[in-house]
Amino acid sequence: MSAEPLIEKSIPVRKLNTSWIEAGERGRPVLFFCHGFPDSAHVWDHQIRGLQSHFHIIAPFVRGCENSEPGNNVARYGRDAIVLDHLAILNEVTNGDEPVICIGHDLGVVHAMTLVRRLGDRARGLVVINGMDLEMFARRLRDPKQVARSWYMGLMQLPMIPEILANYAPHTGAWLAKALAGGELVATDVIGFDRRSVAPLNQYRAFAREMATIDEHQARIRPAVLAIWGRDDGVLVPPTQHEWDLAALNVTIRIIPGGHWLHRDKGEIVTGFISDFCQACLGDTVPEATHA
Amino acid sequence: MLNFVLKPLKRAISKVDAIPFLGALSPSPLGPVTEADKTGYLRSQSLAQQCAFEIASLLQPGWTEKQAARAMEIWLRDHGVKSFFHKPFAWWGSRSRFDGIKSYKEFQATERRLLENEPFILDVAPIVEGFISDIGFSGIIGQDPSFDAGISFMETLRNDIPELVQSMSSGGAVWKAVDEKLKKAGYDNIHQIYPMGVLGHRVYKTTAKIDASVLNFGWQSYWELASRGIFGQLLTEDYEGKMDGIWAIEPQIGGLNWGMKFEEILLVEKGLARWLNPDPHWFLRRTSKK
Numbered sequence: 001m002s003a004e005p006l007i008e009k010s011i012p013v014r015k016l017n018t019s020w021i022e023a024g025e026r027g028r029p030v031l032f033f034c035h036g037f038p039d040s041a042h043v044w045d046h047q048i049r050g051l052q053s054h055f056h057i058i059a060p061f062v063r064g065c066e067n068s069e070p071g072n073n074v075a076r077y078g079r080d081a082i083v084l085d086h087l088a089i090l091n092e093v094t095n096g097d098e099p100v101i102c103i104g105h106d107l108g109v110v111h112a113m114t115l116v117r118r119l120g121d122r123a124r125g126l127v128v129i130n131g132m133d134l135e136m137f138a139r140r141l142r143d144p145k146q147v148a149r150s151w152y153m154g155l156m157q158l159p160m161i162p163e164i165l166a167n168y169a170p171h172t173g174a175w176l177a178k179a180l181a182g183g184e185l186v187a188t189d190v191i192g193f194d195r196r197s198v199a200p201l202n203q204y205r206a207f208a209r210e211m212a213t214i215d216e217h218q219a220r221i222r223p224a225v226l227a228i229w230g231r232d233d234g235v236l237v238p239p240t241q242h243e244w245d246l247a248a249l250n251v252t253i254r255i256i257p258g259g260h261w262l263h264r265d266k267g268e269i270v271t272g273f274i275s276d277f278c279q280a281c282l283g284d285t286v287p288e289a290t291h292a
Numbered sequence: 293m294l295n296f297v298l299k300p301l302k303r304a305i306s307k308v309d310a311i312p313f314l315g316a317l318s319p320s321p322l323g324p325v326t327e328a329d330k331t332g333y334l335r336s337q338s339l340a341q342q343c344a345f346e347i348a349s350l351l352q353p354g355w356t357e358k359q360a361a362r363a364m365e366i367w368l369r370d371h372g373v374k375s376f377f378h379k380p381f382a383w384w385g386s387r388s389r390f391d392g393i394k395s396y397k398e399f400q401a402t403e404r405r406l407l408e409n410e411p412f413i414l415d416v417a418p419i420v421e422g423f424i425s426d427i428g429f430s431g432i433i434g435q436d437p438s439f440d441a442g443i444s445f446m447e448t449l450r451n452d453i454p455e456l457v458q459s460m461s462s463g464g465a466v467w468k469a470v471d472e473k474l475k476k477a478g479y480d481n482i483h484q485i486y487p488m489g490v491l492g493h494r495v496y497k498t499t500a501k502i503d504a505s506v507l508n509f510g511w512q513s514y515w516e517l518a519s520r521g522i523f524g525q526l527l528t529e530d531y532e533g534k535m536d537g538i539w540a541i542e543p544q545i546g547g548l549n550w551g552m553k554f555e556e557i558l559l560v561e562k563g564l565a566r567w568l569n570p571d572p573h574w575f576l577r578r579t580s581k582k
Contacts, residue, residue, distance in 0.1 A: 080359075081370070
């Protein structure tokens with residue numbers, strides 16, 4: 001794998017600078033990586049370097065993260081707004097007909113699933129890593145155990161408190177992320193809950209508002225789905241097949257030892273899963289066999 | 293159904309210009325249209341048309357009407373819009389000719405999914421720095437020869453409307469002339485299905501910034517219409533008043549399984565009519581590729 005620095009690009013989208021990591025050759029099938037929280041697009045470094053020789057890789061920084069300017073209201077962090085950012089990036093760097101496979105982790109799964117639903121026939125597959133969309137999560141919240149596990153999401157709804165913690169007690173957040181994540185996470189590997197995380201935490205607030213109006217019976221995702229799950233995730237326990245069958249038509253679930261940041265903990269394994277899945281989804285459109 | 297109830301009422305009070313008490317409290321007093329006003333309306337309309345064009349460019353088969361309407365609202369709010377004369381509407385396929393729409397609620401965006409080769413309509417009326425605009429945008433992802441013919445007809449109709457406004461004795465006569473033209477060309481008159489069957493309505497400058505809406509229409513729309521007298525503001529087949537002022541004109545035609553409209557601001561000054569933007573984007577034909 002190349003150790004060269006990854007290229008970051010940006011364009012204004014609806015008046016705000018929006019940036020992403022781009023690798024691989026334009027015109028090839030697109031792999032679109034959506035990161036979670038507290039994280040940045042660099043969390044995908046292993047996957048980007050492992051797959052860039054065969055795909056066109058796009059990994060956006062979510063609104064408010066690094067060079068993606070913060071929004072001026074909470075709605076700008078919602079899935080309906082961020083999917084417009086993502087579609088604008090795709091419009092900018094693709095011809096409009098390349099097949100797309102979306103990959104998401106944590107909150108990034110919400111954005112990846114929304115993008116798949118908006119791409120129509122262009123979407124050929126979806127890989128989710130320890131995450132789910134709002135409809136699935138709403139169903140989970142009927143279980144008091146999940147409510148207890150997700151207590152920190154309630155904290156995120158409070159005005160000012162998360163911002164004060166991130167600015168003045170970042171070690172608290174880093175400890176929290178580590179404790180919740182499980183697995184073999186190395187603290188320095190994660191962006192951490194500090195002042196760099198302040199703006200993107202608005203995603204929790206936006207999602208809470210959007211969950212008030214969701215339609216739990218929306219159409220199931222048609223492209224194939226691969227759900228990769230770290231068995232020891234402290235926040236989201238592994239899903240059942242039934243749970244995913246409500247969201248998608250064709251789902252494969254792979255549960256492996258590991259924590260919440262599986263794509264970092266088990267980078268090679270996850271990259272291999274993604275590579276095999278893409279090969280199966282895209283068939284002849286992949287230039288040659290892809291194995292990380 | 294809606295017009296069955298409203299039309300007799302409309303005839304009964306069509307000569308009422310305004311409700312005096314409410315008119316005195318109107319948030320946007322009438323006055324001559326200044327050059328600054330024209331620039332403001334044009335800016336508002338251009339933003340709305342850019343929004344419709346960009347969202348239409350992103351649309352893919354599979355989007356629901358609600359998703360498109362929500363995307364338009366987000367786009368406009370991200371460009372500084374704080375309130376709406378009416379929030380976005382989106383109609384796909386046969387819904388764009390209002391098939392099956394029997395009550396006002398059914399005009400609202402639904403979970404209906406867009407199909408390939410199916411025409412669609414986007415419609416939104418933002419308030420930009422106090423200036424109300426109202427635009428309609430038609431499009432198709434794919435191909436339909438009858439849609440292409442509809443575009444040609446609408447382009448001709450668009451060219452004819454200022455002349456009709458200048459030459460006809462009343463707004464009602466304009467309504468009837470447009471109705472005759474589109475029926476002669478083999479299309480259905482879809483705008484007559486709107487509440488009151490309007491071909492257009494006046495737009496205003498408003499100072500009110502509070503964002504609140506009922507049934508997709510901002511409170512300003514109800515207030516403007518109520519305070520000025522509903523029927524002096526709407527270009528219906530019974531309209532007998534002067535046409536001078538600023539209008540959003542919205543002819544809508546129906547083909548076999550689709551509807552099509554444009555909507556934009558017509559400026560009428562001392563009997564002379566012209567479109568505020570002489571060359572707008574009001575339709576889009578594209579494939580599912582960019």
